[in-house]
Amino acid sequence: MSFIDEIDHEFRTTGLDIAVKSHSTPAIFDWLVDVLSFQGISDRVARDYASKHGRPTWSLLEENLKSSECLKLRSYWHYSNCRYDKTSQTCGEPEHFDACKLPRLRLRNGRLNQTACSLFLFIRDVAGGDLVDWIRGQIEAAVADDEPDLSAARQAALIAPLQHVYGVGEKTLSMALSTLLIGARGIEPVWFETGKDMVVIDTLAHNFLHRTGILHDCGTIHAYGQACYAEGGCAAIIRKVAASIDCRQFNSAFPSVFPRFVQHSIWRFCAAEAVNVCNGNRIDDRYACQDRFCRLGPKCARNSPKRARFQ
Incomplete structure (x- = not known):
């Protein structure tokens, strides 16, 4: 916020x-x-x-x-x-x-x-x-x-x-x-x-979109890299999601559509120095995530980013 x-x-x-x-x-x-x-x-x-x-x-x-x-x-x-x-x-x-x-x-x-x-x-x-x-x-x-x-x-x-x-x-x-x-x-x-519209796609954001099943549901499974910024990639998905979120509900000083904030929130959810929930330190990506107390709950597909690379 x-x-x-x-x-x-x-x-x-x-x-x-x-x-x-x-x-x-x-x-x-x-x-x-x-x-x-x-x-x-x-x-x-x-x-x-x-x-x-x-x-x-x-x-x-x-x-x-x-x-x-x-x-x-x-x-x-x-x-x-x-x-x-x-x-x-x-x-x-x-x-x-x-x-x-x-x-x-x-x-x-x-x-x-x-x-x-x-x-x-x-x-x-x-x-x-x-x-x-x-x-x-x-x-x-x-x-x-x-x-x-x-x-x-x-x-x-x-x-x-x-x-x-x-x-x-x-x-x-x-x-x-x-x-x-x-x-x-x-x-x-x-x-x-x-x-406000610039988004930063690092491995944390990319793997989050893999684990949750968002990339799969959008039909754009890809390896981390340039494809994240290509048409239909991670950056485009976050911008599309951000268009449906009124960020003024979190802070009245924010614009209603704020892709950079939405992406930053994903990063905070994953980063070890922030909320530290969805990252490679907490999850063995050879398998589906076993965290049953995650606030995403049943909304998450619990996919493995490592397995997705070989699909």
Whole structure:
């Protein structure tokens, strides 16, 4: 019920409210690249590592790239096949490796170094150094015949270009952008209409839809991955379900249709750090769920996600 309050708290404590108002791209970049680093590892481990070894910042990357001799670091369009590997200390331009400052970012792995650099170059070169103006322009340029299609077009206008940034996918982009767009609603009201419709499909949400039988009943059984965001996939199902739920009954400050909140509620029901009911720690997915006290009760099909992969 405090979902928006939590976003507003993050907005204030990270200074995003001031950054969006003042078009402070460095501050937004520092927050965004930090959020995108929370991939493939627990939040606690990621935070502990960053606290110990530091985070990539706009000012640091700007300074490092000024003196770079590597052709790949000249622009966003030159940056491809960097192939920096932290373990082997190699890259796609070995003759420039010793002088390159990209490896000096002490991140968990080389992929994150490349993500930070690629995102910096995208914002500098594609977005013209002003991420707020770029987001505003992408949303305003999107067109469609009706409201649902317009929301989808606006989401695509933001996510599709950013998916070409190295190492980021639709899940993490949706998570980060929805927070940014929802949190900025008092400054950029139109952003909220796009952010509230973004859904984040992780393995928890995907497996929940498998276990409950929703994917089966919708005729869209699939493995976790890109299919979750395809036509009829997990994201589409959650948006369709959200259209029939008036979320104002949970919080009067919510919009009536709030797909991001519905998806977040599913995540909370499953996540070990939240309600901790429907997840792989509590359920042996070789078999049907044995939890007879689950509040979903007989409504759940108790399917096994592992078995579904082989159907």
